[in-house]
Amino acid sequence: MDLQSLLLLVGSVFGIFSIIIVITRIFGLRTFAKMSSFDFASTIAIGSILASIILNENQSLVKGGLALLMIIAFQTLFSFLVRKNSWFKSLFTNKPQLIMLDGEILQDNLKKCNVGMSDLMAKLREANVHKLSEVQAVIFENTGDISVLHSADNQEIDAILMKDIADKNN
DSSP states (O other): OOHHHHHHHHHHHHHHHHHHHHHHHHHOGGGGOOSSHHHHHHHHHHHHHHHHHHHOTTSOHHHHHHHHHHHHHHHHHHHHHHHHOHHHHHHHOOOOEEEEETTEEOHHHHHHTTOOHHHHHHHHHHTTOOOGGGEEEEEEOTTSOEEEEEOTTOOOOOGGGGTTOOOTTO
């Protein structure tokens, strides 16, 4: 690698990361949150653009910055529409699914979510569950994460925590 290519690489890294920091300051930290599958796709696209700008000498910093700006602006618009429009939300987002309720594994939902029993057991161990009877609910979130709600004394779960979850038989 010659000196000119090396300086171009350093300049590209400095430039594109400066652009992404400015864009993130404008649009907020949610830019890199993984709150939905759309956020995940946006993060992958942003990473791809960053890599392309840094590694490809034929890519323009302005073009890359504009592409980043458009992806993040679209992500922000998408998030706004999901928050403000119930039709849009129901069309473009998945509801979290119950895969366990009151110590019972919901086999149909486990299959529907494509989660294996070993994956479920790993998440329960990770959550420090000692007995299945401690588990009040396990939720396959719309991000692909698995949340475990458990308590040794089976405290009641606040209704708001279960509000947007699909019915146990869906």
